[in-house]
Amino acid sequence: MEKKKLLLAEDDQLLASLLTFRLQKGGYEVQHSADGKQVKEYLSQNTPDIIVSDIMMPYFSGMELIAYVRKELKSQVPIIIISSAGNEENVLNAFELGANDFISKPVSPSELLVRVARELNKT
């Protein structure tokens, strides 16, 4: 069975390393992008099955990413955002822009795996 492609947009290398490892173990093909430039470059040539993105990233925030995917690419690919605690306003804005789900930091890799699978099952 072909692996589902997951784009992980996260500028924290520490968190990204752990999440990439666990997501790969969970059977996903993971592309990690550390900033908005890499994200845009990847999306211009690839179509992931799901995107997991931090809200705060250099060059291109998670909000801009959601807007770019929904409005410019006109894609309905599921987007899960990673948000710091106490960032509720951003989370609400992200949902308004078209995010499908959110997970708070510190991120539990097991919880993220469940949420990713849930979103993919909806599609």
Next chain:
Amino acid sequence: MRTKNLLDQRLLSGTYPDNLSITIDLNPILEECMGEMDLLQELVSLYHENALEFIGAARIHLPNSDFKELGLAAHKIKAGLAMMRTDSLHAIVVLVQKECDGDQDSKHLQFLCDCFTEEYPPVKASIDAALANLKQG
């Protein structure tokens, strides 16, 4: 130890969280790594790189009053500090980001960054000791 004393005073006065600790237990992280010691070691290395990067960022951005960049540097390291359960450093960085987003008081930021610089070496020693213990089984 001036800044450490000031931090202690703030703790006693309730200005800072009182659950700061530098006892490090890497077992929960090793579980998240599914027992892969190499990955845990990589995470510990990244943690140390991030901490040093933050100390460097503070030295560059504070004298320039570049609060936006300092706030971003604080944000970038925050999740890793929480992930490794290094509460003392995490609490300091949360306050740095809050100050950068809010009052932008240079003196307070300098104090917090000094606290981070002083607090990091014992935390590093604790992490390295915890890692060595785990490796020995």
